[in-house]
Amino acid sequence: MKKLNSKLYRNLIMVAAAIAVYAFIAYGMNTNMLPRATQTLAIKACYNVILALSLNLIVGFLGELSLGHAGFFALGAYSGCIFSINSSLPIEIRFFVAALIGGTVAAVGGFLISSSILRLQGDYLAIVTLAFGEMIRSFIKIIPYTGGTSGLNGIPSLGSKFMTFSYSYVFVIITVLVIRNIVTSRHGRAITSIRDNAIAAESVGINIKAFKIKVFTVGAFFAGIAGVILGHYINFIEPANFSYNVSIEVLVMVVLGGMGNLLGSIIAAVIITFLPEILRGFDKYRLLIYAIALILMMLAGNSPKIIELRAKAKVKIMMLRRKALARKGA
Amino acid sequence: MKMAKRLLALTFALLFLAVGFAGCKKNDTADQLVIGGTGPLTGEASTYGTSVKRGAQIAIDEINEAGGINGIKLKFIFEDDEADGTKAKAAFEKLMDNGMQIFMGTVTSGAGVALNDAIKNEGLLHVTPSASQIEAIISPNSFRICFNDVDQGKAMAEYIYEKLGFTKAAILYNQDDSYSSGLYEAFKARWNELGGTISADTSFPKSATDFNAQLTKIAGSDAEFLFMPIYAEKAAQIVIAANSKNINLPVIGCDGLDGILNYLQGDNAKLVEGLIYYTPFIASDPSENVKTFVAKYKDKYNIEPDQFAADAYDAIYVIKAAIEKAGLTVEDTKLTAKALGEKLVPVMTQIEVDGLTGKMTFSESGEPTKSAKVAEIKDGKYVAKE
Numbered sequence: 001m002k003k004l005n006s007k008l009y010r011n012l013i014m015v016a017a018a019i020a021v022y023a024f025i026a027y028g029m030n031t032n033m034l035p036r037a038t039q040t041l042a043i044k045a046c047y048n049v050i051l052a053l054s055l056n057l058i059v060g061f062l063g064e065l066s067l068g069h070a071g072f073f074a075l076g077a078y079s080g081c082i083f084s085i086n087s088s089l090p091i092e093i094r095f096f097v098a099a100l101i102g103g104t105v106a107a108v109g110g111f112l113i114s115s116s117i118l119r120l121q122g123d124y125l126a127i128v129t130l131a132f133g134e135m136i137r138s139f140i141k142i143i144p145y146t147g148g149t150s151g152l153n154g155i156p157s158l159g160s161k162f163m164t165f166s167y168s169y170v171f172v173i174i175t176v177l178v179i180r181n182i183v184t185s186r187h188g189r190a191i192t193s194i195r196d197n198a199i200a201a202e203s204v205g206i207n208i209k210a211f212k213i214k215v216f217t218v219g220a221f222f223a224g225i226a227g228v229i230l231g232h233y234i235n236f237i238e239p240a241n242f243s244y245n246v247s248i249e250v251l252v253m254v255v256l257g258g259m260g261n262l263l264g265s266i267i268a269a270v271i272i273t274f275l276p277e278i279l280r281g282f283d284k285y286r287l288l289i290y291a292i293a294l295i296l297m298m299l300a301g302n303s304p305k306i307i308e309l310r311a312k313a314k315v316k317i318m319m320l321r322r323k324a325l326a327r328k329g330a
Numbered sequence: 331m332k333m334a335k336r337l338l339a340l341t342f343a344l345l346f347l348a349v350g351f352a353g354c355k356k357n358d359t360a361d362q363l364v365i366g367g368t369g370p371l372t373g374e375a376s377t378y379g380t381s382v383k384r385g386a387q388i389a390i391d392e393i394n395e396a397g398g399i400n401g402i403k404l405k406f407i408f409e410d411d412e413a414d415g416t417k418a419k420a421a422f423e424k425l426m427d428n429g430m431q432i433f434m435g436t437v438t439s440g441a442g443v444a445l446n447d448a449i450k451n452e453g454l455l456h457v458t459p460s461a462s463q464i465e466a467i468i469s470p471n472s473f474r475i476c477f478n479d480v481d482q483g484k485a486m487a488e489y490i491y492e493k494l495g496f497t498k499a500a501i502l503y504n505q506d507d508s509y510s511s512g513l514y515e516a517f518k519a520r521w522n523e524l525g526g527t528i529s530a531d532t533s534f535p536k537s538a539t540d541f542n543a544q545l546t547k548i549a550g551s552d553a554e555f556l557f558m559p560i561y562a563e564k565a566a567q568i569v570i571a572a573n574s575k576n577i578n579l580p581v582i583g584c585d586g587l588d589g590i591l592n593y594l595q596g597d598n599a600k601l602v603e604g605l606i607y608y609t610p611f612i613a614s615d616p617s618e619n620v621k622t623f624v625a626k627y628k629d630k631y632n633i634e635p636d637q638f639a640a641d642a643y644d645a646i647y648v649i650k651a652a653i654e655k656a657g658l659t660v661e662d663t664k665l666t667a668k669a670l671g672e673k674l675v676p677v678m679t680q681i682e683v684d685g686l687t688g689k690m691t692f693s694e695s696g697e698p699t700k701s702a703k704v705a706e707i708k709d710g711k712y713v714a715k716e
Contacts (some may be wrong), residue, residue: 037424044416141505150508151440153465157447234415236444238508241415277420280409287372 029162045273046168047226052253052269054222060259062215063195068129071136074242076102076224081231102228103221110220151238366430368421369437371410385639389646415444439463454667455674459641473696483516500553506536513559529553561586566593583607610687611640644685651681
């Protein structure tokens with residue numbers, strides 16, 4: 001009973017937080033109280049959060065270092081946006097269908113790549129995924145319908161920034177729900193057990209190969225959706241949007257937020273989205289300071305003192321909650 | 331332990347400082363029109379963005395020192411877009427936050443295309459100095475100073491075939507760059523139409539540092555010249571590599587080759603003797619306005635201006651001409667970007683500006699009409715070729 005209560009409590013807080021964030025930004029957008037730069041960045045933050053969460057599933061929970069996330073991102077963006085350009089459905093429906101198509105094509109890519117590199121691990125896997133990402137990008141340049149190097153033009157817009165943000169936010173919520181449910185389920189425990197000790201996991205009957213393929217497929221699916229959002233947000237995509245730098249940036253979000261920490265990924269993705277823009281005042285030193293800030297954040301996040309503080313805070317919150325429950329019970 | 335706390339404190343301090351910086355740039359001045367621009371100030375294409383920013387700043391300072399336009403002073407704000415679409419979008423919004431009324435950007439094509447929708451929605455006057463891809467000025471309120479890739483590729487094919495009399499081409503272009511591949515497509519189409527043949531059709535990826543395979547192919551062909559529609563830095567590397575393979579074909583390129591001498595020191599500079607390229611601007615041009623501009627630019631920034639700087643300088647004067655033609659007064663500086671756009675966009679097709687890059691007028695579609703110059707490198711200097 002007690003356990004159920006605390007779970008419910010946590011879920012309620014999460015839902016409340018999600019609604020509060022949406023309400024705040026929606027209000028800020030509709031009244032133009034938020035600066036316009038912040039409004040566009042809110043949309044960018046949405047797809048970055050989706051990217052970070054989906055990569056966290058692969059890197060944080062499965063424990064496989066993947067540097068090819070930009071490849072899935074590109075697959076989704078191009079397939080979804082090409083559909084969107086050629087379709088005549090109402091734009092709202094078109095966007096959702098495009099997201100599904102983009103996600104599915106990327107998922108197929110994820111399935112193919114993961115089933116072909118099952119035997120690789122660690123550094124080797126990282127290099128192969130990196131090559132895979134670059135391969136997709138080169139492929140996009142040479143096949144027809146993608147616009148080649150000059151990019152894909154004329155992707156329809158969802159209307160106002162507010163509409164684009166709202167639709168993107170829906171996908172963020174879906175991503176959070178699905179990935180959270182995966183990692184807290186039986187499957188999730190199987191996935192983390194592979195990360196922690198593959199031999200032990202196999203010995204209790206967990207099919208490592210099947211799980212690896214599943215995780216890559218799901219991760220790629222959401223990366224694909226993020227790509228579709230990107231396309232409908234800037235209405236123009238070019239292969240340069242999907243270079244391996246993007247994979248690295250997403251990996252930075254995952255590492256900064258903490259491997260296997262979903263809330264951390266969300267916060268880190270938002271920080272990484274906003275940080276370079278906040279630093280615009282520094283002019284040409286901007287990217288230098290951005291790099292320094294990243295280093296400092298990594299150092300601070302890993303310092304024993306901070307970790308200790310975090311652990312203490314966790315205990316305190318648990319105590320408070322227990323007290324509150326006890327009072328209710330009495 | 332203490333160290334960690336201090337580091338954390340420092341990080342936050344820096345962040346707050348940054349927020350402070352970012353927050354206090356509102357348009358607080360009356361009688362001023364705010365012209366905004368974006369371009370790459372960091373990253374691979376940063377030289378172009380820096381040149382544009384500098385060239386535009388010189389024009390702005392000149393106009394303001396002369397008392398403005400009908401008493402209207404100009405204010406110039408410039409944001410970095412790293413030549414990337416998503417960054418350009420954020421930079422553009424930032425400029426709008428800071429009160430931008432006229433947009434003078436982007437420097438690169440990809441970033442420009444990404445802004446099409448936003449520019450159309452805002453309805454403000456948009457003049458790009460150097461985004462040459464056809465799609466970069468789709469919006470009806472967009473204009474450009476430079477030639478577009480297609481026109482330039484065509485003009486180059488005609489010039490080589492008709493004026494120089496060559497018929498067999500070797501081409502080497504950058505397959506990852508929309509500027510380069512756009513020029514290549516246009517050149518090739520026109521060249522075949524004219525009846526020329528392509529003896530060696532080669533390309534390289536963006537990250538290439540080794541050009542052996544391509545040059546071997548070119549050396550084995552019967553080409554009469556080497557056409558390289560690429561940027562100067564790579565072209566310089568290729569010229570050096572070609573020399574070591576004893577390839578002595580005349581090199582011909584487009585406006586991207588401007589500034590190639592900066593990348594070739596000492597004896598290497600002799601390798602590009604006789605190199606021909608298409609350009610709107612030659613720094614050694616003897617005309618009065620170019621001379622003064624080059625002198626001012628050198629004085630202020632200690633480097634010779636390139637065509638990007640000249641394009642930006644002209645862009646500001648085009649905007650000035652539009653403001654004069656529309657008869658704006660100091661009162662009009664309070665107008666929104668959209669309202670100003672409604673006044674300025676229609677007069678753009680009526681103005682004629684005699685700029686550093688030639689006398690230009692603008693068509694309904696936003697393309698400039700102006701005569702191009704062909705430049706040649708002679709005795710280590712860029713000179714006009716007739």
